[in-house]
Structure formats: C-alpha cells, structure tokens
Amino acid sequence: MRKFIIKRLLISTVILFFVTLIIYTLIRCLPTSYVETMAMQLSTAPGSKPYEVWIEQLNASYGLDQPILVGYFHWLGDFARGNFGDSWKFTVPVIEEFKSVIGISFIMGAISLVLELVIAIPLGIIAATKQYSKSDYIISASALVGISLPTFFFATVLKLIFAVKLGWFDTHGLVGRNFAQLSTWGQILDQAKHLVLPLATLVIISVGSLMRYTRTNMLEVLNADYIRTARAKGVSEGKVIYHHAFRNTLIPLVTIVGGSLPGLFSGALITETLFSIPGIGYVSYQAMTAGDIPFTMFYLTFIAILTLLGNLISDILYAVVDPRVRIEG
Amino acid sequence: MAEDVKNVNENKEEQYSLNDDRRVKVLSPGALVIKRFLRNRLAVLGLIMLITMFIFSFVGGMVVPYGQDEQFYTYTYLDKEYVGVTRNNDLRYAVAEGQQFPTILQAQFLLALGKGNDTFTYKDVDYKTVNEGPDFYSISTADGTMLAIAYKDIVNAADGMAEPSFSVKYEGLKAYVNGASSFVADGKEYQLDEDSNILLDGETIGYISRFVVAARENGVVLTRDFKERLEEALDSGVQEFSYTGEDGVEHTYPISYDASAQVWSVKEETKTYVYSSYEKPSLKHPLGTDNNGMDMLVRLMYGGRVSLIIGFIVVIIETVLGVIMGGISGYFGGWIDNLIMRLVDIFYCIPSMPIIIILGAAMDNMQVDPQIRMLYLMLILGFLGWAGIARMVRGQILSLREQEFMTAAEACGISVSRRIFKHLIPNVIPQLIVSCTMGLGSVILTEATLSFLGLGVKFPFASWGNIISDVNNSFVMTTYWFIWIPAGVCLLITVLGFNFVGDGLRDAFDPKMKR
Numbered sequence: 072m073r074k075f076i077i078k079r080l081l082i083s084t085v086i087l088f089f090v091t092l093i094i095y096t097l098i099r100c101l102p103t104s105y106v107e108t109m110a111m112q113l114s115t116a117p118g119s120k121p122y123e124v125w126i127e128q129l130n131a132s133y134g135l136d137q138p139i140l141v142g143y144f145h146w147l148g149d150f151a152r153g154n155f156g157d158s159w160k161f162t163v164p165v166i167e168e169f170k171s172v173i174g175i176s177f178i179m180g181a182i183s184l185v186l187e188l189v190i191a192i193p194l195g196i197i198a199a200t201k202q203y204s205k206s207d208y209i210i211s212a213s214a215l216v217g218i219s220l221p222t223f224f225f226a227t228v229l230k231l232i233f234a235v236k237l238g239w240f241d242t243h244g245l246v247g248r249n250f251a252q253l254s255t256w257g258q259i260l261d262q263a264k265h266l267v268l269p270l271a272t273l274v275i276i277s278v279g280s281l282m283r284y285t286r287t288n289m290l291e292v293l294n295a296d297y298i299r300t301a302r303a304k305g306v307s308e309g310k311v312i313y314h315h316a317f318r319n320t321l322i323p324l325v326t327i328v329g330g331s332l333p334g335l336f337s338g339a340l341i342t343e344t345l346f347s348i349p350g351i352g353y354v355s356y357q358a359m360t361a362g363d364i365p366f367t368m369f370y371l372t373f374i375a376i377l378t379l380l381g382n383l384i385s386d387i388l389y390a391v392v393d394p395r396v397r398i399e400g
Numbered sequence: 401m402a403e404d405v406k407n408v409n410e411n412k413e414e415q416y417s418l419n420d421d422r423r424v425k426v427l428s429p430g431a432l433v434i435k436r437f438l439r440n441r442l443a444v445l446g447l448i449m450l451i452t453m454f455i456f457s458f459v460g461g462m463v464v465p466y467g468q469d470e471q472f473y474t475y476t477y478l479d480k481e482y483v484g485v486t487r488n489n490d491l492r493y494a495v496a497e498g499q500q501f502p503t504i505l506q507a508q509f510l511l512a513l514g515k516g517n518d519t520f521t522y523k524d525v526d527y528k529t530v531n532e533g534p535d536f537y538s539i540s541t542a543d544g545t546m547l548a549i550a551y552k553d554i555v556n557a558a559d560g561m562a563e564p565s566f567s568v569k570y571e572g573l574k575a576y577v578n579g580a581s582s583f584v585a586d587g588k589e590y591q592l593d594e595d596s597n598i599l600l601d602g603e604t605i606g607y608i609s610r611f612v613v614a615a616r617e618n619g620v621v622l623t624r625d626f627k628e629r630l631e632e633a634l635d636s637g638v639q640e641f642s643y644t645g646e647d648g649v650e651h652t653y654p655i656s657y658d659a660s661a662q663v664w665s666v667k668e669e670t671k672t673y674v675y676s677s678y679e680k681p682s683l684k685h686p687l688g689t690d691n692n693g694m695d696m697l698v699r700l701m702y703g704g705r706v707s708l709i710i711g712f713i714v715v716i717i718e719t720v721l722g723v724i725m726g727g728i729s730g731y732f733g734g735w736i737d738n739l740i741m742r743l744v745d746i747f748y749c750i751p752s753m754p755i756i757i758i759l760g761a762a763m764d765n766m767q768v769d770p771q772i773r774m775l776y777l778m779l780i781l782g783f784l785g786w787a788g789i790a791r792m793v794r795g796q797i798l799s800l801r802e803q804e805f806m807t808a809a810e811a812c813g814i815s816v817s818r819r820i821f822k823h824l825i826p827n828v829i830p831q832l833i834v835s836c837t838m839g840l841g842s843v844i845l846t847e848a849t850l851s852f853l854g855l856g857v858k859f860p861f862a863s864w865g866n867i868i869s870d871v872n873n874s875f876v877m878t879t880y881w882f883i884w885i886p887a888g889v890c891l892l893i894t895v896l897g898f899n900f901v902g903d904g905l906r907d908a909f910d911p912k913m914k915r
Contacts, residue, residue, distance in 0.1 A: 086746050087749070089746050090746055090750055094750070097755065097758070097759075101762040101765075208442065211903075212442055212900075215442075215896060215900060215903065216892075216896060219896040220892060221848050221865075221868075221888065221895070223848075223849060223852045224868055224887075224891060227871050227877060228885075230877070340754070340757075359758050359761060360757065360761040362761065367754075367758065370754065371755075374751040374754065375750070378748070378751070
C-alpha cells in the first residue's frame, strides 16, 4: 500500500512538473498585456522615462527578460520555497489574496457538495430500483437537463426571476448594502442570503452527473448474483435494496466523492463571476483577463495540484474501501 | 375489422413449417441497435430535438429573407434643438454714417448711464446723451452731431431685405417708442404697423422686436412669420408652439425656458434614420431585433450554425487525436503505452477552462480577426480535449487485443495498421459514438460559455453564447427578454438533445440491455 502511494505521488510530481512547464511556457509566450499596460501608464506620467525604458525595467523586475526555461526554473524554485510572488493586479502578495478569497469558495463548494449528495443519492437509488418507471424517466431526464443547462444562462434566468422580478435576493455580491451595520448574526444571515442563488445554480447544474452515477452503479449492483441470492433467500425487498445493494453502491460513490474533495477548493469560476462572489474563481478570472502572471500561475498550479490530489485520493479510497481490490506495487 | 386482419396474418404464419426461415425475422446488429434506440422514448425525443435544431440552423438560414448581419433601420423622432430665443437685455449700438463710436466710448456711455448723467467726457471731448424712450438713447457730440444710438428693441431686416440704414433704424425706433404710425428717413416715408413692421411703399423691409431668434443649425432660414408667431407664443408663456409652415403641415414645437441662461429653447421633432435597436417582436421580426438592429431570429439561426459547426469540428479533432493516440497506446503497450498515458495524464491535469480564458484574453489583446479567432478556438478546444477519448480507446483495445479474433488476425499475417484500424477500432466505435455525442453537447456548452464571456466567437459572427452575453447590460436582461431567452432555450435544447441521444445510444449499443 505504502509503495503504491509513494509511486503514485512520484508520478504525480512528474506530471505536475510537466503541466506547470506547459502552463508557464504558454503564459510566457503571450503578449504580456499587464506589463505593457503598466509601462504605458507609467510612461504617460509627466517627466517620465519613455515607454521602452519602462517596459525593459518592468520586464527585468518581473523576471520576464530571462529565457523561458531559466525563468521557469526560477519560478519553480520560488514556488517550492513557498514564495509565490506579488499579484500585479491586486498589488498584494499572491498568497494573501488567495487566503482572503479561498474561504468563501470552500464554503460554497462544501455546501453544494452536501446538498448534491443529499439530493442525488436518494433520487439515483429510487430511479435504479424502479427502472423504466415514470419516476425513473423523470429523474433521468431531469438529471440530463441539469447537465445540459448552460451555467451562465441558468444563473441569469434565476437572477431575472428571483432577484429582479420577485426581489427576494440581490443580483450581485456577497454582502448587502447595510452589511456593516448588522450584528454578527445578521452579517452571517446576510451572506447566507446572498449565497442562495449561486448555490442553487451550482447544485442544479452539477447534481445530475452524481445522480446518474448513483443510478448506473445501483443498477449494476442490482443485477449482481448476490442480490439474486438475497432475494431467493426471501429477504424483504427493502432489506435487499438498503442493506445489500446500497452498501455496495457506496463503494464507487465513496471513491468519487473522496476524489472530488480537493475540488472543493477550486472555486466555481463561472458562477462566482456571474454573481460577483469574491471567491477564488472570480478573483482568478479577473487576474487571468488582466494578464496577471504571478496570480495566474499560482492559480493554475493550484488547480493542477487539486486535480492530481483528487485522482490520488480516489485511487487510494478505491483500494481501501473495496477489499476485493488488490494493489500490485 | 382490425381483428380480422390480425387473424389472416396469424393464419399465414401457420402455413410455414417450423424450421422455415421465413418464420423468423432476422435483424442485423445494426437494426437491433436502431430498434432498441427507437424504443427509448427519451432518445427519440432527443433525436427530434436535434433534427429540429439542425433544420432551424442550417435550413432556416437559407429560407429567411434576411442575411446574418443585415441591419435594419427605422425612423425615430428625436427632439433636436431647433431655435434658440433670447430676450435682448443688452444695449446694442448703431453708428451713424461716417461716424465712429468705439467700445471705449460705449463703456463711458454705460458708466454715465449708470450714474444717471446725461453727459460724459472722454479725452477732453464732451458727449451728450438723450433718452429718447424706454431703453433707447441717442449719443451726440457736444456740438450736436449725431454719433450713435443705443437700443434694446432690435430693428431687424425682413426676409431677403438689406440691413436697414442708420437713419431708418433711428427714426423707426423713435416712431416705435412714441407710438407713431409713420416716419420719414432718408427722404422717404415709412409706415410702422401694429405688428412693428416697417413698410416702404407697402413692402415690409424690416421689423422691430425685443427678441433675438436664431436657428441652432446652420442653413436653416426662419421666416418672419415664424419668428413673430413664436414671439407671441413666448409672450403668452405657453409650453408648446404650433406653427403651420408654408407646406401647410402643422408642426408642434415644445418650448423650454432655461432661467439661468435666459434662453427659450424651441425643440423640433426631427425624423432620424437609426438602427432599429431592440425592436419588440413583430411579424416582420418574430423575435425582435438586437442592439445593432439585426433580426434576432436570423441571428439565432446563424448562431446555431456556428455553434453546431464548432462542436462538430472540435469533436472530430478530439476523436481523431484520441483514437490515434489511444489505439497506438493500447495496441503496442509497454513503454509506448506508458509514455502516451503519462501524456494523457498531463493533458487531463491541465485546467482547460482557465487556459482557454487566458488565450481568449490574449487574442482580445492582439485583436485577432474574428474568423481566424474561431479557427484558433476550435483547434485549442480540440487539442485540449483528446485525452479522455484516448484513455477510453486504450482501455477498450487493451481488452480487445487479448481476444481470439486478434490472434487469428495476427496469424493471418495482417499488417499492424490494418489490425488496429480495421479490426480493433471498429469494435470501439459504439463507445466512440456515445462519447462523441455526449462530447458534442459539452463542447457546445464550453464554446457558448466562452462566447458569453466575450472570449469565444466574436461579433459580427453570431453564436448562441454571444447573443446571451447581451445580458451583461442589466437593462437588456430585465427588459428585453426576447433577446436572450430564445438563445438560451436553443442552447439547452441542442445540448439536451445530444445528451438524450447519447444516453439512448449507450443503452442501445449495450448488448446486456434487458429490453
């Protein structure tokens, strides 16, 4: 087991190395718009140095004058030492900006994951046990509708109905206008109220795939021989489903949920941007469109690490949860 | 009746012997798949949705009379500044022929007037002023030579007439303030009627008025009649002024008074030729028009075309790359497999959405031509998306190559590429079709999201995503539902159609399916 984990970790590190190399190369090849804009601004100040001098100076101070490979190893060294640089757009150290926004993204991710589990698993099981019934059709179809909904369109419709027409929620932001005057509880409630629409968007869009996954796995388990045996023994249908079948369905579910845990930190780029929730997704979207290289590099690496970690966790869980799986070094 | 027919059929069947082939309906595997597919109601619904959207996008664009970027114009009435009217509160000067009355003297005169003196001295020369009437003065030198007059009621020339001479002005104003009906100037007799018109031999040569009426636009000639009526309207303090012009059409001009500048501004409703933006749905434009005055229905059709074409091309790129890489990897195994799978891992791990956003922003910065940009978008999406297909193909081939038919193929001496692409790949095709169909839906979603963010398909090309991006203007979002709701519904129907069909195909291809 330990050997397996170490091997996987090593492979992941190699993959991460190449991924960051590709990302770094890509970003370095782009026209460095942020630096250019800044040089442009600085050079227009009265009595300032000309644009060319400024851009040279800025490039030097940001390490953009080095060749790509040298620059990459420089960046890698800094990154490994925990020095992530200063964000150009937000003019604070990257890690500080990250710390200030990651909380809300994690809260949103966690709440929506819990809601998804609560909704998807029971519905998926109902759909599987009553295969080809009307409820199965409705559940499967609505799961597919959820998957097919364009996030931005659905969020806008929600905004139009609940924020504009009914006026129940605000269209943008995380806090209301009178946030500062509220008591601690009031502030929490205010934020919760602002999270309703984004969370609804997130849950409805992503609940479908989990629902389908549960249904497929439950169907597979229900076709297994031991279920037939249980039925032949005369075990009641309820016990067959919730005692024998459900527990076995949990194996793939635990793996996939475990694997999605790191993803809680990755933020919801589109949803956060649409609702102007200051989470990691929204902030990094701003950074990316502004050409903020330090923040973008940090964010992309962070996402890559989360993906690798997710795969690793689900592989390990797969082996841990299912005793039939043997790992060969 | 129906039962009779059924009986006849049954009788016919009974005529064949038991081992007669005609008793058994033989279906090819393909026909079985189609049969199973058609039995799935959701899948058929999805197919109908897709066919509808294809017809809508590809045939619709050909049928409608409008082009993709045809703009529609409309006449709209805009209030434009037409005439500005000021009540003259400054003294104006008219200088007698052959005399001089420079500004320095005007200033001295005003000083004297302010003090209430009727004489003033400048550079040892004495001047005398005479108050001839309200706001009407004449200035002469001490020896009685007339220099100039100062007045507030202005003597204007009539339309097409020359500027009145000094003596006409002087005598006219004198008559005006004294209420006389005629005066003599330059040896001719002039009449002054009740409307303060100055007539010479029955012809109007000028008129006296306190108001200064000036057209705000160059080249507009205001008639005397118009000015007069306007002045009357201003005197009576009405908010609106209607005037029947020479063409016999009555125009109504709203009047507003700016107290700080003491100007009445008279506005004219002018017909202006503009893009017919955000026109409400009508028979001519069933879904209205957008911001640029383009027909929304046509934009939707062409947008669908763009979205579908991009979807197909991206999926083709993904599939070709994925099948080649996955096929090689699965067939050869060993270090090649290891290498390609690590490559797949790397591509799996690259956060594609942020990368595309960054590239989109960079293309914005470089101002890439919209058409080339579309091409780049397809290449990028395809290049970032092949890893999943490669992994799937490899998995399938790994299990397939251990089967007997592959040993047989090898024993027959069939070449490697033929073995891969003729014997292995066809067995993967069912899964490939399913994943491509589902993939089409997700590619269309990705493209729409990017276009919505303004980083994908750009104007002048339509795409469902960039049509919806109009909602970034919150006024459009709340008021003009017909702009963005139909595009979203089209998008949803198409993606849902692909997902339904893909799901149905998966079930239909699965031989373990019970039904």
